[in-house]
């Protein structure tokens with residue numbers, strides 16, 4: 048099995064038939080420069096030491112694994128354990144790759160880091176990393192999202208990034224992507240476009256995976272140390288797929304470990320209101336790479352929806368597409384309703400309020416645990432905390 052994963056991606060950035068660089072030649076050149084710089088720094092002892100120190104003293108790594116005893120007992124089946132990425136500085140796994148990207152941008156002598164943000168999670172993590180590293184940061188955000196996501200907007204301002212409101216189109220995420228990308232194209236030699244998941248052209252799916260893979264490396268070691276065995280099943284939610292691949296990578300060659308990614312089924316897979324890209328999508332190109340897509344007959348991205356705004360993307364990381372095709376990872380779904388139930392259950396049984404994104408993975412664990420034995424173990428990547436979602440859920444459930 049080792050053979051299947053070792054050289055991923057190949058030198059052209061492909062995971063099987065997914066990934067690559069669907070870009071004009073000038074931009075390919077720039078992406079290849081980024082790849083070269085990345086391969087250089089990850090081999091440099093100075094960089095490794097700087098990143099390791101930030102991971103421990105700044106982010107607070109290693110994040111613990113917590114055995115959710117009350118929840119497990121309540122469900123009456125397998126033991127559920129949580130990898131606590133919610134305890135990281137800034138409250139989610141995103142800081143893991145944002146630190147890496149900001150350090151790389153500084154190493155390459157870039158003058159400005161650019162990105163779009165939807166709900167503001169990527170924006171806040173990136174603005175944090177840029178403040179720390181001392182590099183200018185510019186975040187493009189739809190006006191509609193700016194009005195909805197007040198706390199994150201305020202944080203980005205305090206952190207010193209330049210926030211660019213986008214009023215064109217529907218003034219949401221897709222328009223913010225277009226706007227940020229236009230700004231990037233003005234000077235790609237000097238600007239760095241920091242992609243927020245394992246998506247986009249090569250080398251981003253590889254780089255973001257590598258920066259996130261610390262999650263699985265820690266978890267595998269922690270679990271072995273504590274329980275003397277590996278978990279029977281590991282699971283994580285999949286939007287673009289960064290927290291999932293971060294957990295999965297260290298376990299891919301452990302044949303006894305079942306691996307499950309959980310996509311948002313929104314209002315139901317029989318409605319257009321979901322973002323279950325791997326479950327219902329077809330192969331196509333989006334934002335500079337090839338992957339499963341939710342697209343119309345002409346290959347245009349379909350509008351997607353999830354109660355968790357971090358999961359509503361019509362494409363998905365190319366490595367997940369490959370892992371689905373070779374059947375190493377299974378992809379399941381959870382609806383908005385299951386997500387809300389898991390959100391409330393985890394909060395009230397364990398005193399842990401999860402992000403709505405992470406609650407999709409908790410929902411799947413809650414569904415499968417009763418069908419497993421009490422001496423079996425499920426490890427869930429709790430990708431983030433739910434502070435950002437608390438008001439929304441309280442209003443929705445009329446608490």
Ligand SMILES: *Cc1c(COP(=O)(O)O)cnc(C)c1O
Pocket residue numbers: 139140141168169243244245284285286287288289290291357358402404405430431432
């Ligand atoms: C952004 C986000 C996600 C979704 O992104 P992935 O790249 O699929 O991990 C999941 N959980 C949290 C808490 C997030 O902020």
